[in-house]
Amino acid sequence: MYQHTRLTTNRLGFFQKFRNFDYILLICILLLGFISLATMYSTDGGEIKFHTKSHFTKLAVFTLMMLVMSFINIKYWFSIGYLAYVVVVGLLVGTYLFGITSSGSQRWINLYFINLQPSELMKIFIIVCLAKFFHRMKLENVNSIYTILTSLIIILLPMGLVIVQPDLGTAVLIAISGIAVLWFAGINYKYFIYTILGFIISLPFVIAFLKPYQKLRVLTFLNPDKDPLGAGYQIIQSKIAVGSGGIFGKGFLKGTQSYLEFLPEKHTDFIFTLFSEEFGFVGSAILLVIYAIIIYRIVAIGASSRSYFAKIFCYSFGAAIFVFITINMSMVLGLLPIVGSPLPIMSYGGSSMLATMIGFGIVMSARVHNQQLIA
């Protein structure tokens, strides 16, 4: 068939693939990696210590992995969609059974060569899985009960496994990733509206079911000054750090809030606080612009892709990344309650970076193979 011949003649050579790279996206990712390294260096007190070294290694390995992934045909990523999902669900089950407990939750699984947080990977692979699920579906079938129920099960299964860890924050992020795909796949608007309404109505009941520490987080968010040295400490110190940064910041390695250890979790969830304290409003705005360009490129790659799978993956991944960034920043700026959510690439943490880089890898592969059609 015509299309088939087109497909076969469309095999790209190595250098052609190289030329097809989205260099703007690549440069932005590298720039982000560099910024994250510098920030990590600052969290180590201006010395190359454990966090900087470890972050550098992960960054180098995973960037390389992303580049390798981009040479692999998007077809292949499509084909492993369900398998990857099943494997990660398996890892989550493994985590539930044999996971490593740290600070009260069982999130990590020991894979002998690496301690992995499968819930982070699920943020990406749920998109791959659902994108494949909707790829071949006719639009009129999208809103059938079978489709909706299946996709809900696909989302709720890993969510449940993550909630029992317990890690509500990541579970919510997984759900958002999944819902993003449902949104782009064309699920009727009314379902989203109903869901949002239902969520708002059930909110008081949900709060009643929250664990005490989660309830405390919500209450603290509503009024952090109530207990400034206890539950409100993180958010107050974070706001002080960001606010005291001013327009141009306190200068690289001069962030007193982090240097003097007032900032909690400065390597991970609160990395933006440190960056913002040292580089100020201008630096933060530049960082946001870099993130915006990355998201824009991801969406643009989606738009230029011929295959529906690549399109829906890129759009959803772009939306998910955007939500991750927004939630993290809103949290450290005191706009949302504290939920454990890392800032993509910037935050220290291998699993999160691995997941993000896999996402970038697939997006890059979609770009390189943007003329690829998937049957």
Next chain:
Amino acid sequence: MINSSSDNVKKLNSINRRMFITGSLKFFIMIGIVSRLFFLQVKENKKYLTLSDKNRIREWKLAPVRGEFHDYFGNVIAGNFEAYQLHVIPEQVEDFRYVIYRLKDLLELSDNEFKKVLKKKNEIKPWETLIVSDNLSWQKFSKINNHLYDLNGVKPVISISRNYPFKENFTHLVGYVSQANQDDIESTQAIKKNFVPGLKVGKVGLEKTFEEKLIGTNDIERYEVNAYGRRISQLEFQKGEKGKTLRLTIDTEVQKLANELLKDKAGSICVMDIYTGAVIAMHSSPSFDPNLFVFGISQDDWQLIRNDPMKPLVNKTLQGNYSPGSTIKPIVALSALENGIINTNFTVRCTGKTEMYGQTYHCWKKKGHGYVSLRNAMKQSCDTYFYEIARKLGVDKLSETAKKFGLGEKVFGDLFDIEKKGLIPNTQWKKNALGKGWLLGETIITGIGQGYIQTTPIQLCLMTAQIANGGYKIYPHIVVDDKVKDQPVDKFTPLYKNSKNIKIVQDAIFGSTNEVMGTSYRSRIDNPKYQFAGKTGTAQVKKITEEERELDLKTFQIPYEQRDHALYVAFGPYKNPRYALSVIVEHGGNGSTTAAPMATKLFKLIIDRHKIRESLRNKKYLEI
């Protein structure tokens, strides 16, 4: 195929539409985040910058250097010395137990002291300074310095502390300092402002009165600290100001002599310039060493001072309410003259006792003085004469004159919070205070300074000074101050109606000391340079019964607490008077035998010192 491609188009339309909605949402959310950043970092920047500095900068205040007390000639009465201290910062010590036991051996600490140190250690954070010893002797300090190689983390420190070089000489006047307690902090703003743990503040005397001037201001060290309060680096050192040094009108030499004279006795001596009101010496005996209090007095020392029957803690010059005895007679005489009750020719016959209103009143001389005029009565201190004129005068007129001359009122105003007012009774007072009518018999004994009347030694000194200067009001002071002039004021307020009356009284007092039969004749100095005039006084502590009067016991035969107080007031040199003094020896027996001889020694020194004092005063004026 067509179906599928039209479906594809529909799918693409749907996804693109939704992408557009998502993109718009993203745009608005992004704007929201940027505005939040703008709000925090640009608009509220100042607020958060302040909060951040509050977080990271902590101030440490150091004890201020206290102002000194100098005497008139610039000798240091209360100064500062370098105390040798031993500080340990527990977290900088590798093996705290070893070091602390080693220190115990080297410093020869008692178990009790050692326990206190360990208790203190448990109360502080490991990076805070533990003061093991606050005032080491030089020997121990150098011993520690020699063993420093073995005492890792121990810091020998030289710190500034209070010192009273003249020990017990100035205790009641200057007071002493000791560690501030909660009351001190709450009552005085300056202490509250400058408080640091271990701060020493004035507890009594001038040290307390002038706390606000003396205290100075803290040195301030600003440190950057981390979230756990550990010091990271010093940002600033702000030097504090030393407290104001106060110069007193006191002459240390005279003060020392006063101390010597009252050694092992209970009593008071004060000396005053009769024109300026400057206090030259003011001593209350027995005294104690104020240095004992600086680092906290030991229980043994405290009990010794507290339980001393001579009451060293009482400032007898200001707090001692004594019956003035015969030292009141010049005022009685003056009052009678001023009110026209008597003139110099008025005589009374003394037979040793007199009967009035059914009661017998005795003169001190059993045989009686015979016919006495005012001058003779004063000279020999004839009680009968003064009974008579007091009776004629009445207590109300007497109290009026006495109050005019400074009795019954605080001499220094607010300068000392412990100062007593004494008591000058009148009929109104008795009605108000006791609710009874005044009895004439009470007037009679008031005439010889017994009964309700009570005066403090400083009041007697002021009274004498104001008679000596010709009857003019003066304002006693101790601190040389810009406001109070150290020079005689040109215009005095007269306290008399007729200056002749003052002259008559002065002359009578002169007779009392310098003429045969005078009560203090044996203590006189013939050399006109030192010649002085004084009036003795013997104040009864208890009522003498008729049997006791018959026994006529000598002083040493009476139990100590029942012996009379010996008093003496005097001024000199007679030709051109300049100084007045009052001496009180508690239970000293007779004024003429115990108190008056002290005045002899004092006047010799005071008048010798006058020249030096005067030259200093003139020199000072030349400099200007």
